[in-house]
Amino acid sequence: MVTRNLSAPQQPFGLAYLIGRLDHVLNTRLRDSLAPAGLTVPQYTALWIFRTQGSLSNAQLALRTMTAPQSANELLRAMEAKGWVARNADQSHGRIIQISLTEEGQAILLECDHKVRELEEVIFADLQADQRAELHAQLRAAVGAVSLEGI
């Protein structure tokens, strides 16, 4: 059962360091990958959230992305100008504005998914499928430990 060597019990130092380093590389590469399509990394992230969550208000998006509502709003202004998202007044509340992907938004998101997928293949080339699944689960657990449920 014990397949791991015994020399790594008190060595998980620098997990935060590794996460930061990996994110930095990831962001740089993603920026280069997404630039030709005309979107930024925060924009891609927001589009990603809209696809999985459906319709959201600006305040809800800010909560999901863990940013200030003003920051989320600035992101939306640019994406609305590009025609990727549309604002529609909420029926049951006169102030809330529901935002959702347009067909153009879905199309460009699908297009970028391919590029991101390719990048992930490069970065996690050394990991087997089950290792990736495990990494995925561990990251989800870590994110869940510090933020609200439902990532």
Added chain:
Amino acid sequence: MVTRNLSAPQQPFGLAYLIGRLDHVLNTRLRDSLAPAGLTVPQYTALWIFRTQGSLSNAQLALRTMTAPQSANELLRAMEAKGWVARNADQSHGRIIQISLTEEGQAILLECDHKVRELEEVIFADLQADQRAELHAQLRAAVGAVSLEGI
């Protein structure tokens, strides 16, 4: 042997998304943790590198942190002013300036290690020691896949 369920073979989508999300939370918490000590997250990272690498030139630090030499230099100016690092001319080269931790730098780094350690305990509370070691190894592999050796 098969201890995992079979429903996660083609699901490792969004690894980049999770890394980005986790780094965002980590950065926010770290900033709050380190602020009382008077240093920023990039500064802590640089100090961390100097401890593991010993003495480095500004150009070498820029390579390690994967930033422009100008960015690294700006970081160093602030830390030199605080007395955490010292610049010493290289004996074998008149232009290169070797930078290393001062005793104050080592002290404040040790002090912050404790805070970072506490934060990691919160974020990775759901993971056992061997799971953390595995996560550590996987992250190292991922970083190594896209940057130079020797993290």
Added chain:
DNA sequence: CCGATGTCAGACGAACTGACATCA
């Protein structure tokens, strides 16, 4: 002359806080 290094200066993307109006 050329390449690597160090450093000053300005510019930029992406986040922040403050302020204010609107709606239930």
Added chain:
DNA sequence: CTGATGTCAGTTAGTCTGACATCG
């Protein structure tokens, strides 16, 4: 009145590119 929401404005921290001098 209070609280939540949307949005305009100014600001900040962190990084970048441009420019230039120095050293081998």
